[in-house]
Amino acid sequence: MTDPLQFEAFMKSYQNMVFTTAVRLLGSESDAQDIAQEVFLKAYEHFPMLSQSPTAGGWLKTVARNLSLNHLTRYRGRWRFFSEMSKEDEGGGDYEASLASDSETDRGAIQADQREMLEQALAGLPETQRVPLVLYHFEEMSYDEIVARLRVSMSKLKTDMHRGREALRRKLRIRMKDELEMEK
């Protein structure tokens, strides 16, 4: 029988990591909270094993990632069923337009809170760019693994990731420009 207090302590240790994994993939805090709840309910079922395991964090991260990707796949499938129009690039256009519109004010904000800006910039990317970037940079999956998991072609993946990185670069252009010049 699982001790609720012990499980609460376990959850407190890992809830930020699980929530972060989900929110970066999903781009939505409410969806991420639903997924995190699902992850911990599964963890509760396996708690006797997880509480003794040194790889509990990895297990939780993998479950959070898989549930988030399944969630995205499910809603994307429903959305596109009767739709001929691809929405993939709409978010990117809006995002870039927003960059152009507030480019001057960004400068101060980026310097003031670079991490928050980057987090917001990542969340603002369209799903087709955000998801592979998160899988590559945070989940440490290779291009081949991402292609297989997302069922997209390698060329589409590279295009999306390139666009995503470019969008982030534009958001962080001040600091990166300096660093790129230093590397030359």
Add this chain to the structure above:
Amino acid sequence: MSTEPDPRLERLIHRELRSLPDRAAPESLLPRVMAAIRERQSLPWWARPWTSWPRSAQMVSFLLLLGVLGGLGWGWPTAWEAVGPVETVGVLDRLLSPLGTLWQGIVTAGGEAMAYLNAEGRPLLLMIGSVVLALYLFCIGLGTALVRLVLQSRPQNL
């Protein structure tokens, strides 16, 4: 536009992203999960997910499922071949004859339906199948439209 990864840009983005700390989970997450756990625990064992059933119940239910599937897959075609549709109505008639006139009416209607299906069965079945398929597609379409309406307020997910 070249889409090959730019190693310098990739490295810089990687470093920037990896420098981000974990986001703080909402304070409501822990109470939500614990409430869901308490709710599950208040359910009887058979109403919980199968994976959390007692081991003995899992074994019995698994064997039962195998028996049912085996019966359907192997026994049903054999029985159907041996008895046939008309005899089936007869067997049911004998078994349920105590129910009296109501059953007689059902048997008569069933017999007529069987005879009609034997004569005109295929076109009728096709028609029924088409109606069911059309209703099914209508439900999917309606559901998709509703999901689309709901998700319009959350464009960042799409």
